Amino acid sequence: MILTVTLNLALDVTYTVPELLPYSSHRVSSAAQRAGGKGINVARVLAELGHNVLATGLCGGPTGQTVLADLGSLPHDFELITGETRRSVAVVDGDATIFNEPGPRVTPAEWFAFQRRFTALAARAQVVVLSGSLPQGLPDDSYATLTGLARTAGAKVLLDTSGPALTAGIRAAPDLVKPNAAELAEVAPSRAGPAGTVLAVSRGAAGMTVTAASEAWEAVPPEVLSGNPTGAGDAAAAAFAVALRDATAWPEALADAVALSGAAVVTPVAGEVDLSVYARLRPLVIVKEAPCHW
Amino acid sequence: MILTVTLNLALDVTYTVPELLPYSSHRVSSAAQRAGGKGINVARVLAELGHNVLATGLCGGPTGQTVLADLGSLPHDFELITGETRRSVAVVDGDATIFNEPGPRVTPAEWFAFQRRFTALAARAQVVVLSGSLPQGLPDDSYATLTGLARTAGAKVLLDTSGPALTAGIRAAPDLVKPNAAELAEVAPSRAGPAGTVLAVSRGAAGMTVTAASEAWEAVPPEVLSGNPTGAGDAAAAAFAVALRDATAWPEALADAVALSGAAVVTPVAGEVDLSVYARLRPLVIVKEAPCHW
Numbered sequence: 001m002i003l004t005v006t007l008n009l010a011l012d013v014t015y016t017v018p019e020l021l022p023y024s025s026h027r028v029s030s031a032a033q034r035a036g037g038k039g040i041n042v043a044r045v046l047a048e049l050g051h052n053v054l055a056t057g058l059c060g061g062p063t064g065q066t067v068l069a070d071l072g073s074l075p076h077d078f079e080l081i082t083g084e085t086r087r088s089v090a091v092v093d094g095d096a097t098i099f100n101e102p103g104p105r106v107t108p109a110e111w112f113a114f115q116r117r118f119t120a121l122a123a124r125a126q127v128v129v130l131s132g133s134l135p136q137g138l139p140d141d142s143y144a145t146l147t148g149l150a151r152t153a154g155a156k157v158l159l160d161t162s163g164p165a166l167t168a169g170i171r172a173a174p175d176l177v178k179p180n181a182a183e184l185a186e187v188a189p190s191r192a193g194p195a196g197t198v199l200a201v202s203r204g205a206a207g208m209t210v211t212a213a214s215e216a217w218e219a220v221p222p223e224v225l226s227g228n229p230t231g232a233g234d235a236a237a238a239a240f241a242v243a244l245r246d247a248t249a250w251p252e253a254l255a256d257a258v259a260l261s262g263a264a265v266v267t268p269v270a271g272e273v274d275l276s277v278y279a280r281l282r283p284l285v286i287v288k289e290a291p292c293h294w
Numbered sequence: 295m296i297l298t299v300t301l302n303l304a305l306d307v308t309y310t311v312p313e314l315l316p317y318s319s320h321r322v323s324s325a326a327q328r329a330g331g332k333g334i335n336v337a338r339v340l341a342e343l344g345h346n347v348l349a350t351g352l353c354g355g356p357t358g359q360t361v362l363a364d365l366g367s368l369p370h371d372f373e374l375i376t377g378e379t380r381r382s383v384a385v386v387d388g389d390a391t392i393f394n395e396p397g398p399r400v401t402p403a404e405w406f407a408f409q410r411r412f413t414a415l416a417a418r419a420q421v422v423v424l425s426g427s428l429p430q431g432l433p434d435d436s437y438a439t440l441t442g443l444a445r446t447a448g449a450k451v452l453l454d455t456s457g458p459a460l461t462a463g464i465r466a467a468p469d470l471v472k473p474n475a476a477e478l479a480e481v482a483p484s485r486a487g488p489a490g491t492v493l494a495v496s497r498g499a500a501g502m503t504v505t506a507a508s509e510a511w512e513a514v515p516p517e518v519l520s521g522n523p524t525g526a527g528d529a530a531a532a533a534f535a536v537a538l539r540d541a542t543a544w545p546e547a548l549a550d551a552v553a554l555s556g557a558a559v560v561t562p563v564a565g566e567v568d569l570s571v572y573a574r575l576r577p578l579v580i581v582k583e584a585p586c587h588w
Contacts, residue, residue: 015383015393020316025392031381062356087325089309089383091393098319099309099385 003125006039006057008135013089035070038131041234044271079114106137122153126245129158143169156244222284231270232261255285297419300333300351302429307383329364332425335528338565373408400431416447420539423452437463450538516578525564526555549579
């Protein structure tokens with residue numbers, strides 16, 4: 001089983017308006033709601049691919065209940081907290097203007113209760129995927145703590161976050177970290193460079209690189225795909241989680257990740273992939289040896 | 295008791311951002327939530343003034359539950375519906391950009407159930423205040439229907455709405471209608487001009503007029519007040535509801551409405567009035583006879 005962790009769960013709300021006019025009043029023609037947070041996207045892609053997956057994390061308030069209801073048949077087991085799960089509002093008039101709520105403040109007792117739940121779930125998992133930002137109240141080294149607990153429980157760890165959570169998390173030597181180029185640039189000055197960690201860096205349309213202890217690979221998308229890039233990185237994380245579980249060779253894993261990212265770009269919402277696009281792109285991805293990026 | 299009706303209840307959400315930048319992503323520094331809808335504002339002002347008030351209307355989903363929780367000790371008795379109560383999101387960077395969700399679609403069975411509840415509540419009320427827009431699914435003449443039911447139950451009716459709901463509602467001859475100048479202009483070509491209806495028209499800083507069967511009065515605010523004009527009209531509606539209940543002479547009622555509107559402008563949120571400002575302004579309001587505006 002692959003366990004995905006979403007500590008800063010979200011309800012993604014999309015407001016469609018004819019035209020965004022600052023400092024005026026808009027009648028929203030449609031308001032769509034969907035469970036969000038990077039770990040949810042990863043779990044949905046894994047479920048769509050037929051893998052055994054379980055989503056966990058922190059969930060609170062009426063908005064949290066709306067998120068859980070939206071998960072439907074996706075297996076999940078969240079720690080309920082007092083603070084209310086955040087919303088992310090995208091105002092779309094063709095292009096998107098996004099407003100991210102700060103989200104709940106997590107208490108030390110809630111964080112401790114989650115660690116206990118996580119430890120039990122990780123013992124049933126081959127791979128744990130730690131995705132996204134940390135809610136208020138959690139220490140920067142929260143992902144390092146979970147990485148340690150997962151390792152003790154016998155699971156491999158994929159970390160996909162940014163900023164101080166990435167800087168602190170990387171010190172616990174997760175099996176794979178998957179920053180994008182901008183996130184990597186932020187963390188580079190202070191990175192400890194643990195020997196056991198594989199680095200997968202996404203550069204959007206410029207492709208992806210994988211750097212392991214004694215090998216490095218790069219691949220570019222076989223064609224330019226237009227669509228919604230949100231969720232492409234989460235689809236890549238799903239591919240790398242499967243690769244960690246199955247000990248897939250890195251060139252194969254990288255090709256899977258590039259093809260699955262493309263299959264995510266062509267779908268309108270994050271957390272979905274077009275399996276026919278994936279099947280078409282996968283044999284077209286060319287993986288080459290690369291200079292070491294670590 | 296004064297009964298306020300809010301058929302299109304709302305959760306008013308305020309997102310504070312440093313600067314609204316279209317087509318970028320914003321981290322919201324604070325997200326405040328508050329029960330909204332014009333009838334709620336009227337009820338809150340009446341409660342603050344110490345009057346016996348009850349708020350009713352239609353309420354649904356997790357957002358509806360959040361609204362009810364925010365009402366706190368304000369007496370309320372809402373009909374629960376399946377559709378979810380709408381949100382109104384104000385993005386504030388000094389000035390406000392507003393996004394109004396379309397709100398729930400009300401079924402005929404829910405509308406019938408509300409009419410039964412309303413009839414029972416109106417029998418206990420001296421005055422019924424019908425405020426705001428109609429949710430989807432309700433006929434344009436919904437306020438006309440409620441006006442008829444309230445009259446049969448022995449209550450007087452104040453109607454404060456706009457567009458087709460005002461045009462249709464005014465035909466049932468409520469005791470007082472309170473449009474602003476723009477709303478009145480919309481309805482004027484088709485108005486039936488029922489003899490028994492008092493017309494109170496607000497013109498913002500230009501003041502307010504009251505036109506009854508054989509008298510007309512006008513008053514302007516005694517000083518220019520800066521602040522939040524949202525809710526000023528609802529404060530005026532609260533004053534006129536009390537006047538209908540107590541059969542106050544119209545010049546007195548108009549002076550109350552103007553002073554209470556000013557006391558609403560100086561408070562940061564709709565549904566609150568500054569009682570010290572009200573007490574200071576009230577004796578300063580000068581009411582004059584006016585040419586008939588009806």
